[in-house]
Amino acid sequence: xxxxxxxxxxxxxxxxxxxxRDKSTTKLICIDSDQKKLSKVKRVLGAINSRVSIELKSIxxxxxxxxxxxxxxxxxxxxxxxxxxxxxxxxxxxxAGVNYIDLASNPFDYPGLEKGTTLDEQFALRxxxxxxxxxxxxxxxxxxxxTDLVCKDFVSRQTIDSLKSxxxxxxxxxxxxxxxxxxxxxxxxxEAVSPSTVYSDGKIIELGMxxxxxxxxxxxxxxxxxxKTFSGHPELRTITEFLGVxxxxxxxxxxxxxxxxxxxxxxxxxLSAQTKKSINFEGDIFETLAKSFEPSDLFAxxxxxxxxxxxxxCSIIQIEGLRGGKKISYKMLVQHNLKEVLKKMPxxxxxxxxxxxxxxxxxxxxxxxxxxxxxxxxxAQLENASSVIEHAKKSGLNVTEELK
Numbered sequence: 001x002x003x004x005x006x007x008x009x010x011x012x013x014x015x016x017x018x019x020x021r022d023k024s025t026t027k028l029i030c031i032d033s034d035q036k037k038l039s040k041v042k043r044v045l046g047a048i049n050s051r052v053s054i055e056l057k058s059i060x061x062x063x064x065x066x067x068x069x070x071x072x073x074x075x076x077x078x079x080x081x082x083x084x085x086x087x088x089x090x091x092x093x094x095x096a097g098v099n100y101i102d103l104a105s106n107p108f109d110y111p112g113l114e115k116g117t118t119l120d121e122q123f124a125l126r127x128x129x130x131x132x133x134x135x136x137x138x139x140x141x142x143x144x145x146x147t148d149l150v151c152k153d154f155v156s157r158q159t160i161d162s163l164k165s166x167x168x169x170x171x172x173x174x175x176x177x178x179x180x181x182x183x184x185x186x187x188x189x190x191e192a193v194s195p196s197t198v199y200s201d202g203k204i205i206e207l208g209m210x211x212x213x214x215x216x217x218x219x220x221x222x223x224x225x226x227x228k229t230f231s232g233h234p235e236l237r238t239i240t241e242f243l244g245v246x247x248x249x250x251x252x253x254x255x256x257x258x259x260x261x262x263x264x265x266x267x268x269x270x271l272s273a274q275t276k277k278s279i280n281f282e283g284d285i286f287e288t289l290a291k292s293f294e295p296s297d298l299f300a301x302x303x304x305x306x307x308x309x310x311x312x313x314c315s316i317i318q319i320e321g322l323r324g325g326k327k328i329s330y331k332m333l334v335q336h337n338l339k340e341v342l343k344k345m346p347x348x349x350x351x352x353x354x355x356x357x358x359x360x361x362x363x364x365x366x367x368x369x370x371x372x373x374x375x376x377x378x379x380a381q382l383e384n385a386s387s388v389i390e391h392a393k394k395s396g397l398n399v400t401e402e403l404k
Contacts, residue, residue, distance in 0.1 A: 007081030014356035170254035194231035
């Protein structure tokens with residue numbers, strides 16, 4: 001089985017490791033414009049599995065013609081680069097006769113969005129993928145992606161008629177001597193200042209400041225964290241619109257502590273670091289503030305250097321459904337610490353680790369003929385969501401579940 005991975009940062013590397021460990025994989029084509037990232041992929045995969053042929057190609061993900069040529073012969077191409085490349089890579093896949101997977105797209109056509117990044121633009125290619133008997137699965141990361149599959153699995157296994165509520169929370173604690181984030185600091189800071197939104201009774205509703213904050217109890221050693229509801233997360237659409245049963249309410253939020261600093265404190269620290277250089281900022285303020293953080297791609301390296309002493313991540317997925325008028329509640333916890341993750345998957349962060357499962361599992365299932373759908377779909381539309389979750393558990397995702 002041959003696969004192409006476009007974008008070889010932390011998540012692309014983690015996906016490549018998963019596929020290299022699959023006994024059916026014969027070749028991986030790793031594509032990135034950054035030669036350092038390609039060299040890292042070659043080194044890490046070489047240490048894990050010398051049986052798989054690794055081909056490195058230095059190409060910008062936006063160069064559709066060159067991408068088309070590079071992925072020809074692959075069974076699946078995985079876009080781990082950026083939503084900005086979704087449409088161009090999808091068109092390259094159509095021309096090359098290759099199935100497509102990506103990690104995320106914009107669920108709504110917000111004002112000022114770059115063309116080619118929305119879910120609806122992807123759905124516009126549905127007929128072309130169907131006519132060529134190809135499948136494109138979009139939004140297959142952890143959230144969206146794994147979260148959607150958990151809802152789909154719950155509805156299918158419990159024969160649920162409707163969902164009363166879906167609540168998804170993320171908690172993380174980090175001990176470090178510098179400003180660090182396991183995710184993109186740019187995204188985290190933008191999330192912190194964006195207005196919170198939830199799905200309620202068929203509408204997207206914006207919450208006020210006080211309404212958007214929660215106190216969520218995570219398992220020890222994380223404990224209680226202040227959680228802010230996210231803004232316009234893809235599940236507000238991918239779950240509510242494509243799950244196949246009515247959904248009354250959905251919210252997603254997250255909170256973190258870096259030492260004793262919450263996200264707002266971290267923004268102030270980043271601002272303080274930049275104002276030491278100049279109080280005049282030009283261009284995107286979040287890009288400027290992000291420079292105060294250690295690069296997220298170096299998260300594992302900073303752990304080895306003891307810049308980061310500890311990281312613990314947990315997600316809570318709480319679902320309440322109705323079956324024949326009877327309420328059924330389900331709760332899934334996924335929790336990992338960085339020390340344990342690095343034993344399973346060298347040189348990645350927890351963020352890259354948890355995001356990598358769904359796209360790599362789907363790629364293998366498509367190649368083996370275990371998924372026979374065509375067109376353009378989101379994970380909530382997959383017919384065998386339960387199989388993907390079981391694969392993830394067996395592959396090392398640390399899951400605990402509770403059903404009432």
